[in-house]
Amino acid sequence: MHPARRLWSSLEPLHDVVYFAPGVRDAGVAIGLRGFWMTYFAFRAAPLGPVGAEPVVAAFAGFEPSMVAKALPEAWARATPAACLVARSEVSAAALRKVGVDEAVCATVAAELGPVLAAADGTGRPLHAANACLPLPDDPVAALWQVATTLREHRGDGHVAALVACGLSGLEALLLQVGFGRFPGSQLRSVRGWSEHAWDSAATGLADRGLLTGDGGLTAAGRELLAEVEERTDAASWRGGLSAVGEAGVDRLVEVLAPSVSALWASGVLPEINPTGLERA
Incomplete structure:
Protein backbone atom coordinates (compact mmCIF):
# COMPACT_ATOMS: atom_id res chain seq x y z
CA MET A 1 0.00 0.00 0.00
CA HIS A 2 1.26 3.48 -0.85
CA PRO A 3 2.54 5.27 2.29
CA ALA A 4 0.20 8.22 1.68
CA ARG A 5 -2.77 5.84 1.71
CA ARG A 6 -1.49 4.08 4.83
CA LEU A 7 -1.32 7.34 6.74
CA TRP A 8 -4.73 8.39 5.42
CA SER A 9 -6.22 5.13 6.72
CA SER A 10 -5.06 6.14 10.23
CA LEU A 11 -5.98 9.83 10.09
CA GLU A 12 -9.30 9.63 8.23
CA PRO A 13 -11.11 7.74 11.01
CA LEU A 14 -10.11 10.47 13.48
CA HIS A 15 -11.46 13.15 11.17
CA ASP A 16 -14.66 11.26 10.38
CA VAL A 17 -16.15 11.63 13.84
CA VAL A 18 -17.30 15.07 12.65
CA TYR A 19 -19.73 13.24 10.35
CA PHE A 20 -20.74 10.20 12.36
CA ALA A 21 -20.49 10.99 16.09
CA PRO A 22 -23.94 11.08 17.73
CA GLY A 23 -23.54 14.64 19.02
CA VAL A 24 -22.68 16.35 15.72
CA ARG A 25 -26.21 17.21 14.63
CA ASP A 26 -27.03 18.55 18.09
CA ALA A 27 -23.86 20.66 18.07
CA GLY A 28 -25.03 22.30 14.86
CA VAL A 29 -28.57 22.83 16.08
CA ALA A 30 -27.23 24.35 19.31
CA ILE A 31 -25.64 27.21 17.37
CA GLY A 32 -28.67 27.76 15.16
CA LEU A 33 -28.20 25.41 12.21
CA ARG A 34 -31.07 23.32 10.87
CA GLY A 35 -30.54 19.57 10.96
CA PHE A 36 -27.75 17.24 9.94
CA TRP A 37 -27.07 18.27 6.36
CA MET A 38 -26.95 22.01 7.04
CA THR A 39 -24.57 21.20 9.89
CA TYR A 40 -22.45 19.01 7.61
CA PHE A 41 -22.07 21.62 4.88
CA ALA A 42 -21.58 24.54 7.29
CA PHE A 43 -19.04 22.73 9.47
CA ARG A 44 -16.95 21.49 6.56
CA ALA A 45 -17.16 24.72 4.55
CA ALA A 46 -16.60 27.05 7.52
CA PRO A 47 -12.85 27.53 6.89
CA LEU A 48 -13.74 29.05 3.49
CA GLY A 49 -15.85 31.78 5.10
CA PRO A 50 -19.53 32.57 4.34
CA VAL A 51 -19.50 31.13 0.82
CA GLY A 52 -22.54 30.22 -1.25
CA ALA A 53 -23.44 26.82 -2.60
CA GLU A 54 -21.51 27.02 -5.88
CA PRO A 55 -17.94 26.96 -4.50
CA VAL A 56 -18.90 24.16 -2.12
CA VAL A 57 -20.43 22.08 -4.91
CA ALA A 58 -17.17 22.49 -6.82
CA ALA A 59 -14.85 21.78 -3.91
CA PHE A 60 -16.73 18.91 -2.29
CA ALA A 61 -17.58 17.15 -5.58
CA GLY A 62 -20.26 14.49 -5.86
CA PHE A 63 -23.17 16.32 -4.21
CA GLU A 64 -26.23 17.29 -6.23
CA PRO A 65 -26.12 21.12 -6.39
CA SER A 66 -29.65 21.77 -5.13
CA MET A 67 -28.90 19.67 -2.04
CA VAL A 68 -26.06 22.01 -1.14
CA ALA A 69 -28.18 25.07 -1.97
CA LYS A 70 -30.72 24.02 0.67
CA ALA A 71 -28.01 24.60 3.30
CA LEU A 72 -25.86 27.40 1.93
CA PRO A 73 -25.82 30.37 2.15
CA GLU A 74 -28.77 30.20 4.60
CA ALA A 75 -26.54 28.58 7.20
CA CYS A 84 -19.08 26.59 13.23
CA LEU A 85 -15.31 26.20 13.57
CA VAL A 86 -15.53 26.23 17.35
CA ALA A 87 -18.49 23.84 17.41
CA ARG A 88 -16.98 21.30 15.03
CA SER A 89 -13.69 21.27 16.94
CA ARG A 97 -12.12 11.47 24.03
CA LYS A 98 -15.25 9.44 24.61
CA VAL A 99 -13.88 6.48 22.63
CA GLY A 100 -10.59 6.66 24.51
CA VAL A 101 -7.96 8.12 22.21
CA ASP A 102 -4.58 8.63 23.90
CA GLU A 103 -4.07 12.34 24.63
CA ALA A 104 -0.28 11.99 24.82
CA VAL A 105 -0.27 10.33 21.39
CA CYS A 106 -2.50 13.10 20.05
CA ALA A 107 -0.05 15.74 21.26
CA THR A 108 2.96 13.92 19.82
CA VAL A 109 1.42 13.28 16.38
CA ALA A 110 -0.04 16.79 16.11
CA ALA A 111 3.36 18.31 16.92
CA GLU A 112 5.11 16.08 14.40
CA LEU A 113 2.68 16.73 11.58
CA GLY A 114 2.28 20.45 12.24
CA PRO A 115 5.38 21.39 10.19
CA VAL A 116 4.12 19.14 7.37
CA LEU A 117 0.95 21.21 7.21
CA ALA A 118 2.95 24.42 7.08
CA ALA A 119 5.11 23.18 4.22
CA ALA A 120 2.45 21.35 2.18
CA ASP A 121 1.74 22.62 -1.32
CA GLY A 122 -1.62 24.39 -1.42
CA THR A 123 -1.73 24.79 -5.20
CA GLY A 124 -5.24 23.96 -6.41
CA ARG A 125 -6.26 22.86 -2.91
CA PRO A 126 -8.80 25.35 -1.53
CA LEU A 127 -10.14 23.23 1.33
CA HIS A 128 -6.65 22.32 2.46
CA ALA A 129 -5.42 25.91 2.27
CA ALA A 130 -8.41 27.23 4.21
CA ASN A 131 -7.87 24.65 6.97
CA ALA A 132 -4.10 25.06 7.00
CA CYS A 133 -4.32 28.71 8.03
CA LEU A 134 -6.42 27.92 11.12
CA PRO A 135 -4.48 28.00 14.40
CA LEU A 136 -4.12 24.62 16.08
CA PRO A 137 -6.03 24.41 19.38
CA ASP A 138 -4.12 24.09 22.64
CA ASP A 139 -6.15 20.98 23.45
CA PRO A 140 -4.05 18.08 22.06
CA VAL A 141 -7.07 16.00 20.98
CA ALA A 142 -8.65 18.94 19.15
CA ALA A 143 -5.24 19.74 17.65
CA LEU A 144 -4.86 16.23 16.23
CA TRP A 145 -8.40 16.37 14.87
CA GLN A 146 -7.56 19.60 13.04
CA VAL A 147 -4.28 18.17 11.71
CA ALA A 148 -6.12 15.08 10.46
CA THR A 149 -8.77 17.30 8.89
CA THR A 150 -6.28 19.55 7.11
CA LEU A 151 -4.35 16.61 5.69
CA ARG A 152 -7.49 14.78 4.57
CA GLU A 153 -8.69 17.92 2.78
CA HIS A 154 -5.25 18.15 1.13
CA ARG A 155 -5.75 14.60 -0.11
CA GLY A 156 -9.36 15.28 -1.03
CA ASP A 157 -8.50 18.34 -3.11
CA GLY A 158 -5.89 16.25 -4.91
CA HIS A 159 -8.46 13.52 -5.47
CA VAL A 160 -10.84 15.97 -7.14
CA ALA A 161 -7.98 17.13 -9.37
CA ALA A 162 -7.31 13.49 -10.28
CA LEU A 163 -10.96 13.03 -11.24
CA VAL A 164 -10.83 16.06 -13.51
CA ALA A 165 -7.57 14.89 -15.07
CA CYS A 166 -9.19 11.53 -15.80
CA GLY A 167 -12.27 13.10 -17.34
CA LEU A 168 -14.69 12.28 -14.53
CA SER A 169 -17.30 14.34 -12.75
CA GLY A 170 -18.06 13.85 -9.08
CA LEU A 171 -21.27 11.99 -9.94
CA GLU A 172 -19.45 9.71 -12.36
CA ALA A 173 -16.85 8.95 -9.71
CA LEU A 174 -19.61 7.82 -7.36
CA LEU A 175 -20.95 5.45 -10.01
CA LEU A 176 -17.53 3.94 -10.56
CA GLN A 177 -17.20 3.31 -6.83
CA VAL A 178 -20.60 1.63 -6.83
CA GLY A 179 -19.52 -0.43 -9.83
CA PHE A 180 -16.43 -1.48 -7.93
CA GLY A 181 -18.71 -2.83 -5.21
CA ARG A 182 -17.65 -0.46 -2.47
CA PHE A 183 -21.12 0.98 -1.75
CA PRO A 184 -24.76 0.10 -2.34
CA GLY A 185 -25.86 2.33 -5.22
CA SER A 186 -29.25 3.31 -3.79
CA GLN A 187 -27.66 4.36 -0.49
CA LEU A 188 -24.95 6.47 -2.10
CA ARG A 189 -27.36 8.10 -4.54
CA SER A 190 -29.63 9.08 -1.68
CA VAL A 191 -26.97 10.54 0.63
CA ARG A 192 -25.51 12.59 -2.20
CA GLY A 193 -28.90 13.92 -3.27
CA TRP A 194 -29.09 12.67 -6.87
CA SER A 195 -32.36 11.88 -8.61
CA GLU A 196 -32.82 8.50 -10.24
CA HIS A 197 -32.91 10.23 -13.64
CA ALA A 198 -29.58 12.01 -13.16
CA TRP A 199 -28.00 8.86 -11.72
CA ASP A 200 -29.20 6.65 -14.56
CA SER A 201 -28.20 9.20 -17.21
CA ALA A 202 -24.67 9.36 -15.84
CA ALA A 203 -24.50 5.57 -15.72
CA THR A 204 -25.57 5.40 -19.37
CA GLY A 205 -22.84 7.88 -20.28
CA LEU A 206 -20.21 5.80 -18.51
CA ALA A 207 -21.47 2.66 -20.25
CA ASP A 208 -21.19 4.46 -23.58
CA ARG A 209 -17.55 5.23 -22.72
CA GLY A 210 -16.93 1.56 -22.00
CA LEU A 211 -16.39 2.11 -18.27
CA LEU A 212 -19.53 0.45 -16.89
CA THR A 213 -21.42 -2.63 -17.96
CA GLY A 214 -25.13 -2.50 -18.67
CA ASP A 215 -25.92 -3.61 -15.13
CA GLY A 216 -23.62 -1.03 -13.53
CA GLY A 217 -20.51 -3.14 -12.95
CA LEU A 218 -17.02 -1.99 -13.83
CA THR A 219 -15.53 -3.02 -17.13
CA ALA A 220 -11.80 -3.69 -17.41
CA ALA A 221 -11.38 -0.13 -18.69
CA GLY A 222 -13.41 1.17 -15.75
CA ARG A 223 -11.20 -0.69 -13.29
CA GLU A 224 -8.09 0.71 -14.93
CA LEU A 225 -9.42 4.26 -14.80
CA LEU A 226 -10.49 3.96 -11.17
CA ALA A 227 -7.06 2.57 -10.29
CA GLU A 228 -5.44 5.50 -12.11
CA VAL A 229 -7.50 7.98 -10.09
CA GLU A 230 -6.40 6.35 -6.83
CA GLU A 231 -2.75 6.22 -7.94
CA ARG A 232 -2.86 9.91 -8.89
CA THR A 233 -4.47 10.73 -5.55
CA ASP A 234 -1.78 8.90 -3.58
CA ALA A 235 1.03 10.41 -5.64
CA ALA A 236 -0.29 13.97 -5.32
CA SER A 237 -0.75 13.57 -1.57
CA TRP A 238 2.80 12.29 -1.20
CA ARG A 239 4.51 14.79 -3.49
CA GLY A 240 2.41 17.66 -2.19
CA GLY A 241 3.38 17.27 1.45
CA LEU A 242 3.55 13.84 3.05
CA SER A 243 6.92 12.93 1.55
CA ALA A 244 8.41 15.15 4.26
CA VAL A 245 7.29 12.51 6.78
CA GLY A 246 9.12 9.75 4.89
CA GLU A 247 8.11 6.10 4.63
CA ALA A 248 9.74 5.23 7.95
CA GLY A 249 7.92 8.14 9.56
CA VAL A 250 4.61 6.92 8.18
CA ASP A 251 5.27 3.45 9.59
CA ARG A 252 5.99 4.91 13.00
CA LEU A 253 2.96 7.23 13.03
CA VAL A 254 0.62 4.45 11.92
CA GLU A 255 1.96 2.25 14.72
CA VAL A 256 1.65 4.99 17.34
CA LEU A 257 -1.91 5.82 16.28
CA ALA A 258 -3.04 2.20 15.98
CA PRO A 275 -19.39 7.29 1.87
CA THR A 276 -15.80 8.30 2.61
CA GLY A 277 -14.54 4.98 1.23
CA LEU A 278 -12.81 4.20 4.50
CA GLU A 279 -12.35 0.53 5.26
CA ARG A 280 -11.69 -0.88 8.71
CA ALA A 281 -8.13 -2.09 9.02
Whole structure:
Protein backbone atom coordinates (compact mmCIF):
# COMPACT_ATOMS: atom_id res chain seq x y z
CA MET A 1 0.00 0.00 0.00
CA HIS A 2 1.26 3.48 -0.85
CA PRO A 3 2.54 5.27 2.29
CA ALA A 4 0.20 8.22 1.68
CA ARG A 5 -2.77 5.84 1.71
CA ARG A 6 -1.49 4.08 4.83
CA LEU A 7 -1.32 7.34 6.74
CA TRP A 8 -4.73 8.39 5.42
CA SER A 9 -6.22 5.13 6.72
CA SER A 10 -5.06 6.14 10.23
CA LEU A 11 -5.98 9.83 10.09
CA GLU A 12 -9.30 9.63 8.23
CA PRO A 13 -11.11 7.74 11.01
CA LEU A 14 -10.11 10.47 13.48
CA HIS A 15 -11.46 13.15 11.17
CA ASP A 16 -14.66 11.26 10.38
CA VAL A 17 -16.15 11.63 13.84
CA VAL A 18 -17.30 15.07 12.65
CA TYR A 19 -19.73 13.24 10.35
CA PHE A 20 -20.74 10.20 12.36
CA ALA A 21 -20.49 10.99 16.09
CA PRO A 22 -23.94 11.08 17.73
CA GLY A 23 -23.54 14.64 19.02
CA VAL A 24 -22.68 16.35 15.72
CA ARG A 25 -26.21 17.21 14.63
CA ASP A 26 -27.03 18.55 18.09
CA ALA A 27 -23.86 20.66 18.07
CA GLY A 28 -25.03 22.30 14.86
CA VAL A 29 -28.57 22.83 16.08
CA ALA A 30 -27.23 24.35 19.31
CA ILE A 31 -25.64 27.21 17.37
CA GLY A 32 -28.67 27.76 15.16
CA LEU A 33 -28.20 25.41 12.21
CA ARG A 34 -31.07 23.32 10.87
CA GLY A 35 -30.54 19.57 10.96
CA PHE A 36 -27.75 17.24 9.94
CA TRP A 37 -27.07 18.27 6.36
CA MET A 38 -26.95 22.01 7.04
CA THR A 39 -24.57 21.20 9.89
CA TYR A 40 -22.45 19.01 7.61
CA PHE A 41 -22.07 21.62 4.88
CA ALA A 42 -21.58 24.54 7.29
CA PHE A 43 -19.04 22.73 9.47
CA ARG A 44 -16.95 21.49 6.56
CA ALA A 45 -17.16 24.72 4.55
CA ALA A 46 -16.60 27.05 7.52
CA PRO A 47 -12.85 27.53 6.89
CA LEU A 48 -13.74 29.05 3.49
CA GLY A 49 -15.85 31.78 5.10
CA PRO A 50 -19.53 32.57 4.34
CA VAL A 51 -19.50 31.13 0.82
CA GLY A 52 -22.54 30.22 -1.25
CA ALA A 53 -23.44 26.82 -2.60
CA GLU A 54 -21.51 27.02 -5.88
CA PRO A 55 -17.94 26.96 -4.50
CA VAL A 56 -18.90 24.16 -2.12
CA VAL A 57 -20.43 22.08 -4.91
CA ALA A 58 -17.17 22.49 -6.82
CA ALA A 59 -14.85 21.78 -3.91
CA PHE A 60 -16.73 18.91 -2.29
CA ALA A 61 -17.58 17.15 -5.58
CA GLY A 62 -20.26 14.49 -5.86
CA PHE A 63 -23.17 16.32 -4.21
CA GLU A 64 -26.23 17.29 -6.23
CA PRO A 65 -26.12 21.12 -6.39
CA SER A 66 -29.65 21.77 -5.13
CA MET A 67 -28.90 19.67 -2.04
CA VAL A 68 -26.06 22.01 -1.14
CA ALA A 69 -28.18 25.07 -1.97
CA LYS A 70 -30.72 24.02 0.67
CA ALA A 71 -28.01 24.60 3.30
CA LEU A 72 -25.86 27.40 1.93
CA PRO A 73 -25.82 30.37 2.15
CA GLU A 74 -28.77 30.20 4.60
CA ALA A 75 -26.54 28.58 7.20
CA TRP A 76 -24.51 31.79 7.57
CA ALA A 77 -27.63 33.72 8.59
CA ARG A 78 -28.05 31.21 11.39
CA ALA A 79 -24.45 30.70 12.56
CA THR A 80 -21.19 32.40 11.65
CA PRO A 81 -18.30 30.43 10.16
CA ALA A 82 -16.34 31.22 13.34
CA ALA A 83 -19.05 29.65 15.50
CA CYS A 84 -19.08 26.59 13.23
CA LEU A 85 -15.31 26.20 13.57
CA VAL A 86 -15.53 26.23 17.35
CA ALA A 87 -18.49 23.84 17.41
CA ARG A 88 -16.98 21.30 15.03
CA SER A 89 -13.69 21.27 16.94
CA GLU A 90 -15.37 20.83 20.31
CA VAL A 91 -17.77 18.07 19.23
CA SER A 92 -15.03 16.16 17.40
CA ALA A 93 -12.59 16.33 20.31
CA ALA A 94 -15.33 15.23 22.71
CA ALA A 95 -16.18 12.26 20.48
CA LEU A 96 -12.55 11.18 20.27
CA ARG A 97 -12.12 11.47 24.03
CA LYS A 98 -15.25 9.44 24.61
CA VAL A 99 -13.88 6.48 22.63
CA GLY A 100 -10.59 6.66 24.51
CA VAL A 101 -7.96 8.12 22.21
CA ASP A 102 -4.58 8.63 23.90
CA GLU A 103 -4.07 12.34 24.63
CA ALA A 104 -0.28 11.99 24.82
CA VAL A 105 -0.27 10.33 21.39
CA CYS A 106 -2.50 13.10 20.05
CA ALA A 107 -0.05 15.74 21.26
CA THR A 108 2.96 13.92 19.82
CA VAL A 109 1.42 13.28 16.38
CA ALA A 110 -0.04 16.79 16.11
CA ALA A 111 3.36 18.31 16.92
CA GLU A 112 5.11 16.08 14.40
CA LEU A 113 2.68 16.73 11.58
CA GLY A 114 2.28 20.45 12.24
CA PRO A 115 5.38 21.39 10.19
CA VAL A 116 4.12 19.14 7.37
CA LEU A 117 0.95 21.21 7.21
CA ALA A 118 2.95 24.42 7.08
CA ALA A 119 5.11 23.18 4.22
CA ALA A 120 2.45 21.35 2.18
CA ASP A 121 1.74 22.62 -1.32
CA GLY A 122 -1.62 24.39 -1.42
CA THR A 123 -1.73 24.79 -5.20
CA GLY A 124 -5.24 23.96 -6.41
CA ARG A 125 -6.26 22.86 -2.91
CA PRO A 126 -8.80 25.35 -1.53
CA LEU A 127 -10.14 23.23 1.33
CA HIS A 128 -6.65 22.32 2.46
CA ALA A 129 -5.42 25.91 2.27
CA ALA A 130 -8.41 27.23 4.21
CA ASN A 131 -7.87 24.65 6.97
CA ALA A 132 -4.10 25.06 7.00
CA CYS A 133 -4.32 28.71 8.03
CA LEU A 134 -6.42 27.92 11.12
CA PRO A 135 -4.48 28.00 14.40
CA LEU A 136 -4.12 24.62 16.08
CA PRO A 137 -6.03 24.41 19.38
CA ASP A 138 -4.12 24.09 22.64
CA ASP A 139 -6.15 20.98 23.45
CA PRO A 140 -4.05 18.08 22.06
CA VAL A 141 -7.07 16.00 20.98
CA ALA A 142 -8.65 18.94 19.15
CA ALA A 143 -5.24 19.74 17.65
CA LEU A 144 -4.86 16.23 16.23
CA TRP A 145 -8.40 16.37 14.87
CA GLN A 146 -7.56 19.60 13.04
CA VAL A 147 -4.28 18.17 11.71
CA ALA A 148 -6.12 15.08 10.46
CA THR A 149 -8.77 17.30 8.89
CA THR A 150 -6.28 19.55 7.11
CA LEU A 151 -4.35 16.61 5.69
CA ARG A 152 -7.49 14.78 4.57
CA GLU A 153 -8.69 17.92 2.78
CA HIS A 154 -5.25 18.15 1.13
CA ARG A 155 -5.75 14.60 -0.11
CA GLY A 156 -9.36 15.28 -1.03
CA ASP A 157 -8.50 18.34 -3.11
CA GLY A 158 -5.89 16.25 -4.91
CA HIS A 159 -8.46 13.52 -5.47
CA VAL A 160 -10.84 15.97 -7.14
CA ALA A 161 -7.98 17.13 -9.37
CA ALA A 162 -7.31 13.49 -10.28
CA LEU A 163 -10.96 13.03 -11.24
CA VAL A 164 -10.83 16.06 -13.51
CA ALA A 165 -7.57 14.89 -15.07
CA CYS A 166 -9.19 11.53 -15.80
CA GLY A 167 -12.27 13.10 -17.34
CA LEU A 168 -14.69 12.28 -14.53
CA SER A 169 -17.30 14.34 -12.75
CA GLY A 170 -18.06 13.85 -9.08
CA LEU A 171 -21.27 11.99 -9.94
CA GLU A 172 -19.45 9.71 -12.36
CA ALA A 173 -16.85 8.95 -9.71
CA LEU A 174 -19.61 7.82 -7.36
CA LEU A 175 -20.95 5.45 -10.01
CA LEU A 176 -17.53 3.94 -10.56
CA GLN A 177 -17.20 3.31 -6.83
CA VAL A 178 -20.60 1.63 -6.83
CA GLY A 179 -19.52 -0.43 -9.83
CA PHE A 180 -16.43 -1.48 -7.93
CA GLY A 181 -18.71 -2.83 -5.21
CA ARG A 182 -17.65 -0.46 -2.47
CA PHE A 183 -21.12 0.98 -1.75
CA PRO A 184 -24.76 0.10 -2.34
CA GLY A 185 -25.86 2.33 -5.22
CA SER A 186 -29.25 3.31 -3.79
CA GLN A 187 -27.66 4.36 -0.49
CA LEU A 188 -24.95 6.47 -2.10
CA ARG A 189 -27.36 8.10 -4.54
CA SER A 190 -29.63 9.08 -1.68
CA VAL A 191 -26.97 10.54 0.63
CA ARG A 192 -25.51 12.59 -2.20
CA GLY A 193 -28.90 13.92 -3.27
CA TRP A 194 -29.09 12.67 -6.87
CA SER A 195 -32.36 11.88 -8.61
CA GLU A 196 -32.82 8.50 -10.24
CA HIS A 197 -32.91 10.23 -13.64
CA ALA A 198 -29.58 12.01 -13.16
CA TRP A 199 -28.00 8.86 -11.72
CA ASP A 200 -29.20 6.65 -14.56
CA SER A 201 -28.20 9.20 -17.21
CA ALA A 202 -24.67 9.36 -15.84
CA ALA A 203 -24.50 5.57 -15.72
CA THR A 204 -25.57 5.40 -19.37
CA GLY A 205 -22.84 7.88 -20.28
CA LEU A 206 -20.21 5.80 -18.51
CA ALA A 207 -21.47 2.66 -20.25
CA ASP A 208 -21.19 4.46 -23.58
CA ARG A 209 -17.55 5.23 -22.72
CA GLY A 210 -16.93 1.56 -22.00
CA LEU A 211 -16.39 2.11 -18.27
CA LEU A 212 -19.53 0.45 -16.89
CA THR A 213 -21.42 -2.63 -17.96
CA GLY A 214 -25.13 -2.50 -18.67
CA ASP A 215 -25.92 -3.61 -15.13
CA GLY A 216 -23.62 -1.03 -13.53
CA GLY A 217 -20.51 -3.14 -12.95
CA LEU A 218 -17.02 -1.99 -13.83
CA THR A 219 -15.53 -3.02 -17.13
CA ALA A 220 -11.80 -3.69 -17.41
CA ALA A 221 -11.38 -0.13 -18.69
CA GLY A 222 -13.41 1.17 -15.75
CA ARG A 223 -11.20 -0.69 -13.29
CA GLU A 224 -8.09 0.71 -14.93
CA LEU A 225 -9.42 4.26 -14.80
CA LEU A 226 -10.49 3.96 -11.17
CA ALA A 227 -7.06 2.57 -10.29
CA GLU A 228 -5.44 5.50 -12.11
CA VAL A 229 -7.50 7.98 -10.09
CA GLU A 230 -6.40 6.35 -6.83
CA GLU A 231 -2.75 6.22 -7.94
CA ARG A 232 -2.86 9.91 -8.89
CA THR A 233 -4.47 10.73 -5.55
CA ASP A 234 -1.78 8.90 -3.58
CA ALA A 235 1.03 10.41 -5.64
CA ALA A 236 -0.29 13.97 -5.32
CA SER A 237 -0.75 13.57 -1.57
CA TRP A 238 2.80 12.29 -1.20
CA ARG A 239 4.51 14.79 -3.49
CA GLY A 240 2.41 17.66 -2.19
CA GLY A 241 3.38 17.27 1.45
CA LEU A 242 3.55 13.84 3.05
CA SER A 243 6.92 12.93 1.55
CA ALA A 244 8.41 15.15 4.26
CA VAL A 245 7.29 12.51 6.78
CA GLY A 246 9.12 9.75 4.89
CA GLU A 247 8.11 6.10 4.63
CA ALA A 248 9.74 5.23 7.95
CA GLY A 249 7.92 8.14 9.56
CA VAL A 250 4.61 6.92 8.18
CA ASP A 251 5.27 3.45 9.59
CA ARG A 252 5.99 4.91 13.00
CA LEU A 253 2.96 7.23 13.03
CA VAL A 254 0.62 4.45 11.92
CA GLU A 255 1.96 2.25 14.72
CA VAL A 256 1.65 4.99 17.34
CA LEU A 257 -1.91 5.82 16.28
CA ALA A 258 -3.04 2.20 15.98
CA PRO A 259 -4.46 1.77 19.52
CA SER A 260 -6.48 4.99 19.28
CA VAL A 261 -7.76 4.15 15.79
CA SER A 262 -8.67 0.63 16.92
CA ALA A 263 -10.57 2.02 19.89
CA LEU A 264 -12.48 4.34 17.58
CA TRP A 265 -13.47 1.52 15.25
CA ALA A 266 -14.41 -0.74 18.18
CA SER A 267 -16.70 1.97 19.56
CA GLY A 268 -19.10 1.62 16.65
CA VAL A 269 -19.10 5.37 15.96
CA LEU A 270 -17.91 4.81 12.39
CA PRO A 271 -20.17 2.74 10.12
CA GLU A 272 -18.50 -0.21 8.42
CA ILE A 273 -19.85 0.96 5.05
CA ASN A 274 -19.51 4.71 4.68
CA PRO A 275 -19.39 7.29 1.87
CA THR A 276 -15.80 8.30 2.61
CA GLY A 277 -14.54 4.98 1.23
CA LEU A 278 -12.81 4.20 4.50
CA GLU A 279 -12.35 0.53 5.26
CA ARG A 280 -11.69 -0.88 8.71
CA ALA A 281 -8.13 -2.09 9.02
